[in-house]
Amino acid sequence: MEAEKTFDFENNIEKALRDDRLRKNLRNAMDILVEKRRSVFPDREHLERLRAAGNAIKRRALKQLPCLLEQLEANCTKNGIQVHWAEDTAEANGIVLDILRRHDAKEVVKGKSMVSEEMHLNHFLQTHGIDALETDLGEFIIQLNHETPSHIIVPAIHKNRDEVAAIFQEKIPDTPYTENVEELTAIARRVLRERFARAKVGLSGVNFAIAETGTLLLVENEGNGRMCTTVPEVHVAVMGLEKVLEKLSDVPPLLRLLTGSATGQLITTYVNMITSPRRQGEKDGPREVHLILLDNGRSHILSDPEFRQTLLCIRCGTCLNHCPVYVRIGGHAYGHVYPGPIGKILTPQMEGLRRAGVLATASSLCGACAEVCPVQIPIPALIRRLRRESYDTGDGATVADAGYRSNLAETLIWKGWELANTVPALNRLGTRLAGAVGDKMPNRGPLKAWTRVRTAPKFAAKSLHDRVGKEGVKNE
Amino acid sequence: MNSQASRERILARLRSSGTEQTTVPVAPAPEAPSLDREDKIARMTELMGAIRTEVHVVAADDWPNKLKELAREKGWKRLLYGPDSPIGPDVEAAWTAGGEDHGDGLPKLIPYTEPVERFKENLFGMDAGITSCRGGVADTGAVVLWPTPEEPRLLSLVPPVHVAVLDADTIHDSLAEMMAVENWAGGMPTNALLISGPSKTADIEFTLVFGVHGPKEMVVLIRK
Ligand code: SF4
Numbered sequence: 001m002e003a004e005k006t007f008d009f010e011n012n013i014e015k016a017l018r019d020d021r022l023r024k025n026l027r028n029a030m031d032i033l034v035e036k037r038r039s040v041f042p043d044r045e046h047l048e049r050l051r052a053a054g055n056a057i058k059r060r061a062l063k064q065l066p067c068l069l070e071q072l073e074a075n076c077t078k079n080g081i082q083v084h085w086a087e088d089t090a091e092a093n094g095i096v097l098d099i100l101r102r103h104d105a106k107e108v109v110k111g112k113s114m115v116s117e118e119m120h121l122n123h124f125l126q127t128h129g130i131d132a133l134e135t136d137l138g139e140f141i142i143q144l145n146h147e148t149p150s151h152i153i154v155p156a157i158h159k160n161r162d163e164v165a166a167i168f169q170e171k172i173p174d175t176p177y178t179e180n181v182e183e184l185t186a187i188a189r190r191v192l193r194e195r196f197a198r199a200k201v202g203l204s205g206v207n208f209a210i211a212e213t214g215t216l217l218l219v220e221n222e223g224n225g226r227m228c229t230t231v232p233e234v235h236v237a238v239m240g241l242e243k244v245l246e247k248l249s250d251v252p253p254l255l256r257l258l259t260g261s262a263t264g265q266l267i268t269t270y271v272n273m274i275t276s277p278r279r280q281g282e283k284d285g286p287r288e289v290h291l292i293l294l295d296n297g298r299s300h301i302l303s304d305p306e307f308r309q310t311l312l313c314i315r316c317g318t319c320l321n322h323c324p325v326y327v328r329i330g331g332h333a334y335g336h337v338y339p340g341p342i343g344k345i346l347t348p349q350m351e352g353l354r355r356a357g358v359l360a361t362a363s364s365l366c367g368a369c370a371e372v373c374p375v376q377i378p379i380p381a382l383i384r385r386l387r388r389e390s391y392d393t394g395d396g397a398t399v400a401d402a403g404y405r406s407n408l409a410e411t412l413i414w415k416g417w418e419l420a421n422t423v424p425a426l427n428r429l430g431t432r433l434a435g436a437v438g439d440k441m442p443n444r445g446p447l448k449a450w451t452r453v454r455t456a457p458k459f460a461a462k463s464l465h466d467r468v469g470k471e472g473v474k475n476e
Numbered sequence: 477m478n479s480q481a482s483r484e485r486i487l488a489r490l491r492s493s494g495t496e497q498t499t500v501p502v503a504p505a506p507e508a509p510s511l512d513r514e515d516k517i518a519r520m521t522e523l524m525g526a527i528r529t530e531v532h533v534v535a536a537d538d539w540p541n542k543l544k545e546l547a548r549e550k551g552w553k554r555l556l557y558g559p560d561s562p563i564g565p566d567v568e569a570a571w572t573a574g575g576e577d578h579g580d581g582l583p584k585l586i587p588y589t590e591p592v593e594r595f596k597e598n599l600f601g602m603d604a605g606i607t608s609c610r611g612g613v614a615d616t617g618a619v620v621l622w623p624t625p626e627e628p629r630l631l632s633l634v635p636p637v638h639v640a641v642l643d644a645d646t647i648h649d650s651l652a653e654m655m656a657v658e659n660w661a662g663g664m665p666t667n668a669l670l671i672s673g674p675s676k677t678a679d680i681e682f683t684l685v686f687g688v689h690g691p692k693e694m695v696v697l698i699r700k
Binding site: 063091164215223 | 479483486489490493502503504505506523615616617628629633650656660661663664666673683685689
């Protein structure tokens with residue numbers, strides 16, 4: 001969308017790195033999240049068994065994905081939940097709009113949902129005169145300030161309390177400036193309670209959908225998710241189609257991994273399992289429940305055995321918290337809905353390498369994300385594969401715009417590199433040249449991109465090969 | 477746009493994706509330790525207590541007195557309950573016992589018996605709500621509720637205090653064990669809930685604040 005049209009990753013990074021306040025807010029927050037996760041998983045061996053189990057459960061679900069989705073649909077339908085399928089975000093938005101119009105709803109209260117961010121749903125509804133109100137406190141704050149989430153779990157983590165105080169004072173009528181977090185929270189509670197009580201439609205995401213019983217499971221701490229899915233007459237749930245699980249018994253290990261990895265909690269305040277609309281005799285709960293299954297590129301991702309692993313993700317956000325790049329630049333710099341390591345592998349696959357392939361360059365391949373990922377996604381390996389596909393259209397390439405960066409100069413350089421390392425005479429010439437003139441290489445031209453942010457290497461006058469030949473090897 | 481056509485196309489793509497060749501390693505999840513009754517009570521108390529839940533272990537027939545004591549101490553004016561719930565009759569009996577009336581500092585009992593559409597204003601004006609529990613899970617510390625027509629969903633969400641009455645005998649080692657023993661897969665209710673404490677947020681600078689949308693306080697009475 002607009003932000004993406006003008007997406008300039010390098011410039012975003014530079015800006016973020018110069019923003020001291022942002023860096024401090026992020027550092028504090030990520031340190032806390034990392035520490036909390038560590039303390040909730042004190043036993044390394046236990047955690048590793050749990051991660052292996054999480055990986056196996058999700059793999060088993062992906063293996064049977066088409067059948068499970070049909071089973072989910074059949075069971076939801078039997079329970080009275082209406083199921084819709086959307087190939088892309090435009091179709092999903094259209095379905096939401098349709099439901100809202102049928103109920104003559106001018107507003108919708110929303111629980112936190114990254115898929116709805118992926119759909120840019122709020123903006124879409126706004127253009128149709130419908131007000132979509134975020135009710136998760138973090139989402140509420142940034143919505144007031146016309147921002148997007150900077151983290152998939154803690155969306156307003158880039159803001160500190162005085163920034164929130166200023167936003168509330170400016171955007172909520174009759175609100176005095178206060179930096180007291182309890183008071184700020186109470187203000188949000190007051191404003192949002194009124195809206196819960198009057199909204200006709202509530203919208204939420206889904207953490208897991210269970211095919212066996214036709215159940216939608218949502219986790220949260222605030223209670224806004226329960227409000228959105230219980231008070232209004234209609235509940236609309238949106239989910240990426242990879243969120244389906246085979247059995248109810250798959251839930252407990254994944255739940256533990258999700259809450260432990262996301263916020264370092266043994267369990268969230270609420271685990272909310274929804275299996276049907278209000279039944280005969282029940283006093284509350286929505287009279288209609290809709291489930292929208294969104295593809296938006298996921299079925300394509302599934303077709304590659306290696307990239308398929310991207311769909312194991314349970315959106316815990318812990319790869320962001322542990323990423324040395326994310327911690328320094330924050331979520332907005334990535335310019336897309338999903339930031340951090342998961343964003344680096346997911347976004348280019350969804351949007352193509354030309355638009356988003358550059359995201360895969362923002363990694364030192366340190367491997368921290370893969371080490372903590374609760375479902376063992378080998379993120380660095382997938383980043384490397386995306387980088388390779390950016391230059392290579394070879395047989396195995398499956399991502400859109402593969403080879404978009406390949407150019408003659410680079411192809412020749414790599415060809416030369418290959419020769420220099422396979423033909424001994426060329427190799428000798430190369431090392432001698434490097435020793436003689438390497439240090440005088442200009443910090444200009446194509447090399448500048450490298451030397452601008454790094455110390456240029458110092459070349460030894462003589463190659464190791466030569467010295468070993470003359471001086472022999474000292475073995476001490 | 478036609479959801480049916482999209483459905484067919486999506487399913488066709490998924491079926492031709494080759495995903496059925498995904499290898500699935502064998503990796504059973506570690507099981508929660510099996511605790512005896514006392515240890516389960518202790519663990520529930522410890523874990524829920526650590527996140528601001530007030531847990532009281534009371535004799536099975538004495539819990540209404542504890543409830544009255546708390547109600548007076550906290551000065552509630554209106555207590556929401558389900559008269560036909562498993563605990564409804566006990567609450568009513570306790571409120572009228574000994575010829576006491578509301579004058580002695582007990583809150584007025586408000587029954588939740590109307591559909592929410594006709595009850596919204598009342599609902600949002602309560603001081604506390606009380607529910608029974610289907611059970612508890614010891615390994616993470618949470619009570620389990622399956623709301624019913626007699627004890628609706630919002631009873632545990634909208635009032636600023638939630639009192640949950642839990643039988644010690646219904647505490648399970650873990651959610652996995654409870655799901656298996658009770659055969660949840662055989663039939664799920666409209667809504668099943670795990671609740672581990674009062675509503676909370678840490679969205680502003682990780683400062684923990686209770687009662688952002690749901691109850692600010694949670695009280696669990698474990699009937700022993
Ligand atoms: S990739 Fe792994 S660590 Fe990152 S959000 Fe997904 S599940 Fe969590």
